[in-house]
Amino acid sequence: DAKTTQPPSMDCAEGRAANLPCNHSTISGNEYVYWYRQIHSQGPQYIIHGLKNNETNEMASLIITEDRKSSTLILPHATLRDTAVYYCIVRAPANQAGTALIFGKGTTLSVSS
Amino acid sequence: GAVVSQHPSWVICKSGTSVKIECRSLDFQATTMFWYRQFPKQSLMLMATSNEGSKATYEQGVEKDKFLINHASLTLSTLTVTSAHPEDSSFYICSARDHRGETQYFGPGTRLLVL
Numbered sequence: 001d002a003k004t005t006q007p008p009s010m011d012c013a014e015g016r017a018a019n020l021p022c023n024h025s026t027i028s029g030n031e032y033v034y035w036y037r038q039i040h041s042q043g044p045q046y047i048i049h050g051l052k053n054n055e056t057n058e059m060a061s062l063i064i065t066e067d068r069k070s071s072t073l074i075l076p077h078a079t080l081r082d083t084a085v086y087y088c089i090v091r092a093p094a095n096q097a098g099t100a101l102i103f104g105k106g107t108t109l110s111v112s113s
Numbered sequence: 114g115a116v117v118s119q120h121p122s123w124v125i126c127k128s129g130t131s132v133k134i135e136c137r138s139l140d141f142q143a144t145t146m147f148w149y150r151q152f153p154k155q156s157l158m159l160m161a162t163s164n165e166g167s168k169a170t171y172e173q174g175v176e177k178d179k180f181l182i183n184h185a186s187l188t189l190s191t192l193t194v195t196s197a198h199p200e201d202s203s204f205y206i207c208s209a210r211d212h213r214g215e216t217q218y219f220g221p222g223t224r225l226l227v228l
Binding site: 032034036038041042043044045046049087093099100101102103104105106 | 117119147149156157158159162204206208214215216217218219220221222224
């Protein structure tokens, strides 16, 4: 699976949009981009995933560049409860071998009032 | 989203004893489940991949005789830490993949402390 690069930490003011970048310049054509977050002492929580097109759900938006070498997770109105470690993971389709999610160090997002 | 549960949420045991952790997919069938381990201030590390009805595949460096994994049904996988030692103290997290195979959902984790 392609490796990803994320900033180690980011700060965001409550109520503002949080834009978390991820670089995955070696991504293959069939690999998906996944975002998870882990709040302290809990299991990771699925946020969103995409292949080529931008995606939006009730939690966040995922913007993938046209060349797919980078993406941005957007939390439109960050709250204190969004403070967590955010992981950007690239993964091959499930029908291929070795498709467990492999976690990097992620970005620690701190939302303050 | 799909729900994955783990039991127990935390356990304290004496060195040399065995501990079993259960992972259940509550509202979907999971042909594939995964076990991760997380030490303090570190990221999740994949331990093994478990397919229903077959033997688990362990990651390099993970002792299969120490960490016994059983995936007997489409909704249950168990991890048994045999002859636990203090260095096995960690946060163990299971994950299950839904039938479409696109998304992995994670359990809340089990914190193990071996004295």
